[in-house]
Amino acid sequence: MQNTTSRDIWVGLFVALGLAALTLLALNVSNLLTLPSSKGYVITAEFDNIGGLKVRAPIKLGGVVVGRVESISIDPHSFRAVVGMNIESQYSIFPKDSSAAIYTSGLLGEQYIGLMPGAEEAVLQAGDRIAITQSAIVLENLISQFLFQKAAEETKE
């Protein structure tokens, strides 16, 4: 009988350890805790080019994450990319004339949307669309611009 009780404790310890490892993995290793609360509100923005932006990419204001990209689609009329952004409800502070730009963290890092607050009194509501946007910088375009400029200079000379 003594044997069985110590065995029970070992099994209990094992199962508890395993479950604790799972929870630790879920909470500490994954981004489960940083999932946007569903209470946020969704605003959209149109971009000419979103580069490598992905759903769930962070939306930042001054480096602070205020929401996440919820959807990426194409407007069938304007042929531009429409990005739905879920902003946490505690940050319903953005003026109507705020602007959105797509930045890259680091040289090769992931892309995120940076918001720049405007000056108007009225704030963005759910469903509003940000009018002023700046597309992602596509490295190839930059390089080709640079090359064409070079070539143009040389032909002038």
Added chain:
Amino acid sequence: MLSVLGRLGRAVLESLARLGRWFVFMLALLPALPSALLRPRLIVDQLYHLGVLSLQIILVAGAFVGLVLGLQGYSILATYGSAESLGVVVALSLVRELGPVLTALLFAGRAGSALTAELGLMKSTEQLAGMEMMAVDPLKRVVAPRFWAGVITMPLLAALFSLVGVFGGYAIGVGLLGVDSGSYWSQIQSQVDFFDDIVNGVLKSLVFGVAAAWIALFEGYDCVPTAEGVSRATTRTVVNTSLAVLGLDFIMTALMFDV
């Protein structure tokens, strides 16, 4: 010429018959599974044998895999100037692939072989037949609790393996090689997704648990009841489980992580 053909034919027929017995075993075990849950005592005993006694090798292997991943990942990432991403490399490779797969391979060697040998010896010493004589269904009394224990144990062991590995990578990366501690964790948290990575890893190890327990129990239940038969069945368990785990892993990776 004829004898070669005959041998080929017999080999094919034998493997088909094994496949058939495997299927029959599966069908016979399925209805026995729910009733085993009514006797948690038997499952707890098996959890001790399969889980607690496997902890040592799982934890040590996980720690060393994490340490090696830390060293190798750092030396590669440092050439691209992104040593801060070390945490992501270690965590993703452990949670997605190495954790479930290596745990299943170690489980096959540590616990699967023991299951087969135990069942095979019970069969060759006619304990299983004795149970049937006493109207005790050996599938319910012996096989089903071991199956449950295997399925429950595998995800827990895999989670421990991955967690210990992540800390192993941390010890090497932060402690020895000077990666910033904050960016190690924050990179992990920003890149590892709960549903895409961790839930899929747990699903994988559940499937591996079913496969490993099933193969081990079938080989033991189906073995030739002699000393040689048991030893062959034990070898087959380790080989077949390893092959099944690697094949299933490829299929599940292709399905889960669509690139």
